[in-house]
Amino acid sequence: MKLWTNESDDMYKLPKLKDTAVKQAEQAFGVAFSKEYIDILNIQNGGSIVYNAFPSEWNDDSIYIDHIMGIGKEHGILENDYYLKEWDMPDGLILISGDGHSWIAFDYRNTKENPPIVYIDNESEQIFKLAPSFHDFLNKLYLDKDISFSEYEEVIVSxxxxxxxxxxxxxxxxxxxxxxxxxxxxxxxxxxxxxxxxxxxxxxxxxxxxxxxxxxxxxxxxxxxxxxxxxxxxxxxxxxxxxxxxxxxxxxxxxxxxx
Missing domain, CATH: 1.25.10.10 (Leucine-rich Repeat Variant)
Known part of the structure; x- marks a missing residue:
């Protein structure tokens, strides 16, 4: 599936990912990243995504997600500790998308590898499990029916x-x-x-x-x-x-x- 929107002014699209950056980030967090996460970042290191919704099992509304953060400082997962402190969230979470009031994250609280994906609702102070792995999370993403592909610029190079x-x-x-x-x-x-x-x-x-x-x-x-x-x-x-x-x-x- 095509994940990234290829928007030219995408603030979440970071410089090309290097293996050294992956290793340094894993050492800093003390975890191993999911293979599927690194695979998509090797295509593009973070950015806006096409499939913008995830089905919710605890209410009637879907969870909306318009970007996935890559490995980097500004607008990347290396800002993680700042946001955890700012919003009083527990250690062991690595945030990959969100706006402060709610986040989607890798949950490394009970593991150092292959973490589940969770949704953090800072308004209700609750954490919900979305998927057992990043692979399953990607597979359940879908395009909201109110948004068509035509709203995204399809970039082609001749x-x-x-x-x-x-x-x-x-x-x-x-x-x-x-x-x-x-x-x-x-x-x-x-x-x-x-x-x-x-x-x-x-x-x-x-x-x-x-x-x-x-x-x-x-x-x-x-x-x-x-x-x-x-x-x-x-x-x-x-x-x-x-x-x-x-x-x-x-x-x-x-x-x-x-x-």
């Missing part, structure tokens, strides 16, 4: 646009284009995989990291596996890279390929 960004060496636009195109399953994957291979040797670390992340995602959803030679070349480039985050993606890609 081949010509990416080529132009590469020619101008517009780093930010190259990275954004890779992220968007990796989610566009109507794209010419043979052409795109060759572009990924080309960009896997780019001089900019963030571009190469974006390529590695996109490759990992496309392998996970079985979109690149037909291009075995290119995948092999990409892996070799990632292994030989001087950036440890890119080396990490090489290991994860090989795990996916080997099953």
């Amino acid at each position: 081949k010509e646009e990416l080529e132009e960004h590469i020619q101008k060496n517009d780093i930010e636009s190259i990275i954004e284009s890779i992220d968007i195109m990796s989610q566009d399953l109507t794209i010419d994957m043979s052409w795109f995989s060759k572009k990924l291979l080309e960009l896997s040797k780019h001089s900019n670390d963030d571009v190469r990291t974006s390529v590695a992340s996109a490759t990992h995602y496309l392998i996970q959803i079985d979109e690149l596996n037909k291009n075995e030679e290119i995948v092999k070349e990409l892996c070799n480039n990632f292994k030989a890279d001087s950036d440890s985050d890119i080396n990490y993606y090489a290991e994860e890609i090989e795990k996916e390929i080997q099953g």
Whole structure:
């Protein structure tokens, strides 16, 4: 499912996620993040989401959620301790969405990994369990019937646009284009995989990291596996890279390929 709305002015969309940031955040909180949470953040590090409602079991109204926070300081989960103190919420919660009066959070109070997802109502001072895992939480999200997809801007990047960004060496636009195109399953994957291979040797670390992340995602959803030679070349480039985050993606890609 397409989760992120790709809004250009999204304040919750943080810079590209790096493996080092994940490890540092896990050490700071003393927990292990859910695999599914890291998977979606590797596509986009937080932001507004399309599926904006979650069914409630304790009242007739659904719970509305318009964003999921990524790993970062401003508008990210690293602001967690401040909000826990500000709203007098218990330790062990990692907030991923909310506005103060109510929050959705990972509940790590009784575990260090695979936490349930809870809803915190600060008005009634109650905490309700929403789902046993983040995986189940994502699967139950739905689009409210009063909101249509047409209200969101569907961002598409053409081949010509990416080529132009590469020619101008517009780093930010190259990275954004890779992220968007990796989610566009109507794209010419043979052409795109060759572009990924080309960009896997780019001089900019963030571009190469974006390529590695996109490759990992496309392998996970079985979109690149037909291009075995290119995948092999990409892996070799990632292994030989001087950036440890890119080396990490090489290991994860090989795990996916080997099953």
